[in-house]
Amino acid sequence: MLLTPNAMSRRLRFGLYTTTGVIALFLLLPIVFIVLLSFGSSQWLVFPPPGWTLKWYEQFFSNAEWMEAALASLKVALLTTVFAVALGLPTAFALVRGRFPGREMLYGLFTLPMIVPLVIIAVAVYALFLKLGYTGTLFSFVVSHVIVALPFTIISIINSLKLFDQSIEDAAVICGASRLQAIVKVTFPAIRPGMIAGALFAFLVSWDEVVLSVMMASPNLQTLPVKMWTTLRQDLTPVIAVASTLLIGLSVLVMMIAAALRRRNPVSA
Amino acid sequence: MSAVLNDGQQARTLVSLRNLNKHYGDFAAVDDISLDIQDGEFLTFLGSSGSGKSTTLSMLAGFETPSSGEILVNGASLVNVPPHKRDIGMVFQRYSLFPHLSVRDNIAFPLAIRKRSAAERDKQVDAMLKLVQLDSFAHRRPAQLSGGQQQRVAIARALVYEPRILLMDEPLGALDKKLREDLQDELRQLHRRLGITIVYVTHDQEEAMRLSQRIAIFSHGKIVGLGTGYDLYQNPPNAFVASFLGNSNFLRVKAHGNGAASFEGQPVAMRLTPGLAEGQEVLLMVRPEKALALSVEQAAREALPAGWNEVTARVGEVLFLGESQTCSVVTAGGTAMTVKALSAAGMPMQPGDTVKVRWAVADACVYTQWAESDLNKAAGAH
């Protein structure tokens, strides 16, 4: 018997667990490494660092360009989240509830931005905004990010909506609520975990988005990943390690929120 | 098929379904149904899944729009009234309580939607909690209640705004047998106490019998039988209903004039049935408990009473079922029959014995038209 660990031969089990440990370390290594480096005193990223310091953080937070980029990232990510959820919500309802032909095909169409290589979306949208003269605007950032964030919100909302028993909404209607009232008062609270998960995904996708942003960016408006990207191509300064650590910190925070929500609402999400 | 309650009380039609149809493409889920529902009655739609009973209920609730036909309540059309303005209560199959609200808020929901004052709301919710005996559970969430308790909350929520009609869509289907029977008794008493009109959907014939004053039997989108449980069982209007409700023995006979026929060549008597042609194929239906099986000696001792028939058959199997016993037999012509008797009466037969099967002419229903598929519709006891 292979699937139960105690029935496995000891050598095999040891082998598997050791391999797993090494792979898990491999997954953690770059993340831990970068966080440690951001506190290291070596300009040349020597590891282990000769000493520990916060000077790279000081440099990061006192540099107007980095701060502006971080603020722009936050702004773009929040706007992207709002629009992705606002567009995803009615779409998910139509795809789950609708009784029209071609629903599967439409679903495929809406998830296409997840499948088409980002580079191609970036180049195509860049061409459009170049023509319209919109490159380097907040609008172009948000629009391009919503394109790739939308599939995530649609899928998470669809997943929780599929778990929701529609007769509960019907019950509210028969109790005297109009369909809209029933959706707002009964269905929304029930699918809230899916909506929040979708919003978190949209936020993370936008927060971490590089390819589209690099194309959309201009000297007056760039997000944190764009600033990192351009800096990275010149030198590997430890300030990038600081920016990376902050990005990692936010990802961990968002994941912890998601996990906390899952624990509170084990049925959906 | 327009049976009316004649219990002496003034029966008044509350809901009328007129030539109601529901088509999905070429498929007729509900096929030209017409039905009058009396004010204050407990009516059950009984049928197997796909028979159209739930679709009809959905049209009453307003979740499905009829393809054609009318739904009238007190003479006024309901078809273009959206479900939330129909003033109908409904209890759903899977309870469908609002998971994020407490028991109290679930029951108060219809009143909150109707913007009743807080004081009135509290009063009515308290009364409902008492009615369904859930006073001490008011602050729990639905997920913290048992199935039976959840269903009682659903009933309270449906009754709190005093709707004219209460629809129930297989509300007890998810519960175990014992709990189901308890709730059936509660429901019957509730109906008696409140005098509300209830339309109940089930596929369980025993439940239909226990609860309702009248039963409408659905098959292929049509109502094929309508009446009290007693009438439908004792005098099924057609072979389908006979076969669907309980168990039945069908005997094919050839009519010879009025009231006489031959079964596998032996003469038998039957109820007077007008309009029979000489030699026409006719179906006799005898309930197993209305037939008697006698050993050859017994039959020789007890002469055949007047107005009874007797045929000879061979015993296939005798089964002991607790309070009753059944004996399956096959006649010389190959017709299978089942005879059922209380265990106390005794059935001293062995497989292979020859027996005489007797039944009273008055107990055998006569059908002149039937479809072969009607003859084995037994839904089985649930």
Add this chain to the structure above:
Amino acid sequence: MKVAINALQTPSGAAAGAKGAAMKHTPPLRERWRGSRNLLPALLFLGLFFFAPLIGLLLRGVLEPVPGLGNYEQLFANSAYARVLFNTFSVAGLVTLISVLLGFPLAWAITLVPRGWGRWLLNIVLLSMWTSLLARTYSWLVLLQASGVINKALMALGIVDAPLEMVHNLTGVVIGMSYIMIPFIVLPLQATMQAIDPMVLQAGSICGASPWNNFFKVFLPLCRSGLFSGALMVFVMSLGYYVTPALLGGAQNMMLPEFIVQQVQSFLNWGLASAAAALLIAITLVLFYFYLKLQPESPVGNSNAR
């Protein structure tokens, strides 16, 4: 046609015969498209900002600089461009292979170890997946550079004498991308393995299968759907990846996505970029079609449909 005609007839009928017993109540066409109106905002948005630009881009491949298939001819005829295609496929294939080899034992271990441990391992996988792509790539850049930790360790252990060149070439790309793709193998595979009934494996061994036989004849075939869909997804994603190859790779050994960006940004050669993009999209969509074929369930199917 019949539906359209019915739709034309019914509205007037409904207005006229509100009390007629045989009247029709809803136009069938509206019934047929019930609930589709909610799709409009997102459809409009994607149509305007995704589909239209995409089609526009693809058209440029056959229109610029002159109408015709010249760009496609160039793409396949020029040996430097063919090299790009070869790089793209070989890197994607290698990355898929490595991430499967590393992801399989990890997914398996997650299903085997006690629940608490499994949850931790899964969290590590999720953390690595949701950690900023740029941060991870930067980290690899530092780790793999000539004076980086890995080279230093290898030299200290006496395995190599001079630092290995592991960045700014395809080695770096393969290492970095394999690392990034592991979660995309582990998650579907782990879900598939979790769903396998342990009784089936017990039945296998009772039927006389040796552990090895049981593994290859029972367990592996049962994992196949998760393995295939994970691997296919990784291959597709690898074909279109830009950030990691651009940072860890070298200027000589480009992959298709970098090539497209270079054509657009440095050479303003939209025609050739568009032809390359069309090729990439076509391959992606064909592979994605096979991926969908592997999925057992309808994504929008409603379990409690009325």
